[in-house]
Amino acid sequence: MERRAASRGDRPAYGHDALIVCDRLVRVFATDGVEVQALQGLDLLVAEGELMALVGASGSGKSTLMNILAGLDVPTAGAARVDGRDLLTMGARDRLAYRRDTVGFVWQQTARNLLPYLTALQNVALPMRLAGGRRRAERARAAEELLAMLSLGHCRDRRPHEMSGGEQQRAAIAVALANTPKVLLADEPTGELDSATAEQVFAAFRTANEELGTTVVIVTHDRTVADEVRRTVAIRDGRTASEVLRRTERDAATGTESLVSREYAMLDRAGRLQLPTDHMTSLGMAHRVLLELESDHIGVWPDHTADDAARTRTTGEADRDPQDGDARGAAPGA
Numbered sequence: 001m002e003r004r005a006a007s008r009g010d011r012p013a014y015g016h017d018a019l020i021v022c023d024r025l026v027r028v029f030a031t032d033g034v035e036v037q038a039l040q041g042l043d044l045l046v047a048e049g050e051l052m053a054l055v056g057a058s059g060s061g062k063s064t065l066m067n068i069l070a071g072l073d074v075p076t077a078g079a080a081r082v083d084g085r086d087l088l089t090m091g092a093r094d095r096l097a098y099r100r101d102t103v104g105f106v107w108q109q110t111a112r113n114l115l116p117y118l119t120a121l122q123n124v125a126l127p128m129r130l131a132g133g134r135r136r137a138e139r140a141r142a143a144e145e146l147l148a149m150l151s152l153g154h155c156r157d158r159r160p161h162e163m164s165g166g167e168q169q170r171a172a173i174a175v176a177l178a179n180t181p182k183v184l185l186a187d188e189p190t191g192e193l194d195s196a197t198a199e200q201v202f203a204a205f206r207t208a209n210e211e212l213g214t215t216v217v218i219v220t221h222d223r224t225v226a227d228e229v230r231r232t233v234a235i236r237d238g239r240t241a242s243e244v245l246r247r248t249e250r251d252a253a254t255g256t257e258s259l260v261s262r263e264y265a266m267l268d269r270a271g272r273l274q275l276p277t278d279h280m281t282s283l284g285m286a287h288r289v290l291l292e293l294e295s296d297h298i299g300v301w302p303d304h305t306a307d308d309a310a311r312t313r314t315t316g317e318a319d320r321d322p323q324d325g326d327a328r329g330a331a332p333g334a
């Protein structure tokens with residue numbers, strides 16, 4: 001017992017080396033006496049330097065999570081930390097500094113990201129001015145560099161209405177990067193754009209990630225965005241349900257490289273696992289599944305005990321163990 005307790009004491013805290021840590025995050029909204037559990041114990045770790053996507057059906061809790069990470073909303077329970085800052089207990093002054101220096105945000109509505117009466121350069125220089133510390137000429141140079149990095153040099157002196165939707169969103173990314181935040185959060189940034197323009201906007205996020213090392217989290221319904229990142233996390237009913245990881249694999253014999261993607265289900269610390277709905281539907285899984293522990297994996301089989309019991313009743317196979325029969329029948333290669 002003592003040894004076990006000691007080893008537990010030595011174990012590093014959950015997400016100790018992650019930049020973003022959400023630990024059993026809960027957000028309950030109460031409106032007109034009705035409670036909505038937008039986040040229901042969500043766990044998520046994001047490492048520094050990642051470029052990842054969050055997907056999920058409407059109402060699954062994505063925007064709620066982004067607002068909490070942006071420091072605009074406060075969770076009801078659980079823990080949320082970004083770059084070591086505790087988003088639950090943070091005071092008003094720290095929250096302001098957090099929003100100014102640690103995170104940058106890009107919204108779906110292009111008009112919400114930029115001030116209409118300022119040029120692209122002035123929009124990018126404004127957060128630098130609010131943060132203080134840099135002279136006017138330095139701010140202008142840094143803003144120009146950011147615009148050039150995102151291929152927006154030609155928009156330097158244009159106001160938002162003189163830019164295309166894609167240019168506006170790229171300018172919004174430059175604004176969000178103005179104070180070199182560690183994290184860039186974007187909620188449906190390509191939602192109002194056609195696919196070719198969306199591609200250019202996504203390329204700007206990739207540039208920020210690769211050139212500045214910014215950690216990027218993008219909420220998206222856009223399949224092309226979700227398919228282009230290495231990690232896509234799916235949220236379902238206020239929890240992280242599954243994730244797809246993609247990596248490049250090289251064929252040892254031919255040397256050809258191909259992108260391999262694998263889907264993982266999330267296992268919480270209580271051992272709970274959420275199976276993807278389409279997997280369950282295609283195998284007719286509901287209520288209960290049969291588990292088998294093998295030396296290197298756990299088999300999950302549809303539960304046919306009810307069918308077997310019915311068959312037993314009709315055929316009179318009274319002594320056969322239906323569960324046993326099902327396991328043998330369902331196991332591959334058995």
Ligand SMILES: Nc1ncnc2c1ncn2[C@@H]1O[C@H](COP(=O)(O)OP(=O)(O)OP(=O)(O)O)[C@@H](O)[C@H]1O
Binds near residue numbers: 030036
């Ligand atoms: N301020 C609020 N007050 C009350 N309920 C809210 C509030 N914000 C969100 N909700 C509810 O919380 C749940 C999650 O909403 P959220 O906006 O986070 O979902 P989402 O996944 O971002 O959806 P969408 O893709 O449509 O933007 C929904 O049931 C929503 O109605």
